[in-house]
Amino acid sequence: MNHEYTLAMLERADLRPYLNDEQFEFRRSINRVLTKHASSEYIGMCDEEKRFPKELIEVGVEQGWFALTLPEAYGGIGDYMDMTAFLEVAAYHSIALSRFWNANINMVGGAVARFASEEIKAEVLPALANGQGWLAFALSENGSGSDAASLTTRGVADGDDFIIDGTKMWITGAMQAKYILTAVRTDKEATKHNGISLFLVPTDTPGLEIRPIDLLGGSAIRTCEVNYVGVRVPKRLVVGELHMGWKRLTAVLAKERVALSAMCVGAAQAAVDLARWYALDRKQFGQPVFDFQAVSHMLVDMQTQVDAARMMAYRAAKLLVDGQPCDAESSQAKYFASDVYVKVATDGLQIMGANGYAMEYPMQRHYRESKLFQIFGGTNQVQRNIVARALKS
Ligand SMILES: Cc1cc2nc3c(=O)[nH]c(=O)nc-3n(C[C@H](O)[C@H](O)[C@H](O)COP(=O)(O)OP(=O)(O)OC[C@H]3O[C@@H](n4cnc5c(N)ncnc54)[C@H](O)[C@@H]3O)c2cc1C
Incomplete structure (x- = not known):
């Protein structure tokens, strides 16, 4: 069964202030392609079998999506508004595709494009855009999660190289990656936020x-x-200036929050649609369960919250595109949209009753996957701390 993002959703008038005609057409084309290639059965099979969605990622490469926000010289055609439009529609169909895109293109590809030497860019970005050289991002460790700057993985200079020792945890897409952008403490005398460097570590290194x-x-x-x-990693694979990695990381993490909010909006809309279609179809006491006010009001609240989350995601993206400060707004968008996703997945499952709880239906996947978005990319408590700082200033 393939669900389409409804035309009414793709062409929403409330996105007119944010998107131009080309970007609306882009949303329609992503939807057409993914309706064909990301069936519910395929997505479910990859999840169940813990199988990388290779075919779907290849389609994304063919479509040029994996160059979208890279510099023009490497095939890029879009900005963060295109990214937001892409991730919303992509996550409606496949959270896996949107997460893989975010780690590769938005986070690591973006960091390489902005901070790496021309030599590294030429080595990494063409292969990334054509799906021949995937990337992953390694910041978190067992002992350093929210307090990421307390990382202890160390790099010691040795001639033209650094020798890296330590353990990184929770690294998305590491199994496919050709390089892992790794945050390493290179100056142990420096204060916590100083003395961190970013290394592009080839995964075939002994x-x-x-x-x-x-x-x-x-x-x-x-x-x-x-x-x-x-x-052992050569010094030339440092991205940005030696010891100055933390400053670069904060720029990467702000963009991630906008991306995650857009993904939550698309995925949450999918959960609302599944529950809505089910409620219209399922009959009890001789009528569709939709016609019980208790159910329709739940659906109304779900859609209202997703609409609000969508506006917050596009607002944050617009500020990012315009080069305006948006730390608080991107944190608001991320925590609000992920809280909404958890809420609509929970309520959507309730509306579907036992079928919502069954592995045969996709709602359980939203129920499980939504929780992740409250944790990664900075937990929602940490996002609220960022907003609190802005409120206090
Ligand atoms: C599926 C998945 C994929 C991930 N992918 C990556 C990846 O690709 N690369 C990467 O580097 N990391 C990745 N992460 C790690 C992720 O970024 C961390 O899990 C996240 O930053 C939180 O750290 P933690 O889990 O150690 O929680 P902790 O920091 O131990 O937090 C525990 C609890 O304390 C709360 N807390 C902590 N500090 C504060 C505070 N100051 N104020 C209020 N509450 C606080 C938290 O909100 C949380 O509820 C991934 C995680 C998951 C689950």
Whole structure:
């Protein structure tokens, strides 16, 4: 069964202030392609079998989506508004595709494009855009999650190289990656936020070991533990200035929050639509369950919350595109949209009764996957701290 993002959703008039005609057409074309290639059965099979959605990612490469926000010289054609439009529609069909895109193109590809040397860009970005050189991002460790700057993975200079030792946790897409952008403490005398450098570590370097971790959801794109034992990396693979990685990381993380909010909006809309279609079809006491006010009001609240989350995501994206400060707005968009996604997945499952709880229906996947969005990309408590700082200033 393939669901389409309804035309009414794709062409929403409330997005007119944010998107031009070309971007509306882009949304329609993403929807057409994914309706064909991301069936509910295929998405479910990849999740159940913990299988990388290779065919779907290849379609994305063919469509040029994996160059979207890269510099023009590397095939890029879009800005963060195109990214938001893309991720909303992509996540409606496949959260795996949108997460993989975000890690590769928005986060690591974006960091390489903005901060790496021309030599590294020429080495990494063409292969990325044509699907021949995937990337992953390694910041978190066992002992440093929300307090990411307390990371202890260390890099010690040795001639023209650095030797890296440590363990990174929860690394999305590490199994497919050709390089892992790794945050490493290179100056242990410096204060916590200083002395961190970003290395593009080739995954075929001796001493690097990748192990997938079993999770509640999102298993089509495996999340991994990455061990670095005496991993030798040439200095030329530092992205940005040595020891100045933290400043670069904060720029990457702000963009991630906007991306995650757009993904939550698309995925949450999918959950609302599944519940709505089910409620219209399912009859009890001689009438569609939709016609019980208790059910229709739940659906109304669900749609209202998704609409509000959508406006917050596009507002944050517009500020980002315009080069305006948007730390608070991107955090608001991220925590609000992910809280909404969890809420509509929970209520949507309730509306579907036992079928909502059955593995045969896709709603359980939203129920499991939505929770992740309140945790990664900075937990929702940490996002509220960012907004609190803005309120206090
Ligand atoms: C599926 C998945 C994929 C991921 N992908 C990546 C990846 O590709 N690369 C990467 O580097 N990381 C990745 N992560 C890690 C993710 O970014 C961290 O899980 C996240 O930053 C939170 O860290 P933690 O899990 O250690 O929680 P902790 O920091 O231990 O937090 C525990 C609890 O304390 C709360 N808390 C902590 N500090 C504060 C505070 N100051 N104020 C209020 N509450 C606080 C948190 O909100 C949380 O509820 C991924 C995680 C998951 C689950």
